[in-house]
Amino acid sequence: MEKAARGLLYTAKPLTEEEHRAVEEKFAAVTGREVSLTECQCEELLGGIRVELLGRVYDGSVQAQLRHVLAVLQDKEDRHA
């Protein structure tokens, strides 16, 4: 494996150690590096997590889904208009 990568893990509710490790292992498999994530609690996410690693953002939060819904609603209304 290449050198370690450090990133940020945002979560709406605190993760257990197992969950934290599971996330780090998943991203290690994706990036091919040893991954170390710093956990930050962010209630604005409402639910789910967001990971920022190696210049990329992986957003699985409820907030991101709501933003997507909003974008679709506004885009649909523009098309109808």
Place this chain on the structure above:
Amino acid sequence: MEGLFNPLSILLHTLNALILFVALYFLLYKPVKQFLDRRNAEVAKTMQDADETLARSQAEYAKALEKNRGAQDEVQQILKTGAQQANDRAQAILNDARAQADEILARARKEAEDILANAREAMADETAALSVEIAGKVLGREISLSEHRRMIDDFLKKVG
């Protein structure tokens, strides 16, 4: 009585008178007549010149009168044509003004419609944003720890 009626004296007197008449004729009558004839001729010539001048003046006057009449007719024609042109021009200006007013009105209507459409769009966007915000607040209260964990599992399955 011989002293009173002397034929020789009568003859001499008659001759004297004759000589006097002849002398007067040549010395007085003839020059005076010539002078008078000359003067008459001059007066006649002057009168003739005056008549010619009068005739010429009358001809000029008649010509001027005719020209004036023609000029008046021309003036009348110009006035008539000018009035017609002014009328046509006024009508054209009026038509232009009407067309411009119609154009302005149409443009104003279009702008009002655009403003209304933009306002509707903005309002719809705001409504959507507000709806999503409210949904967010509701979800924030409703999402449990188990649902949160399920979301993380689903997310990890999709990543990669």
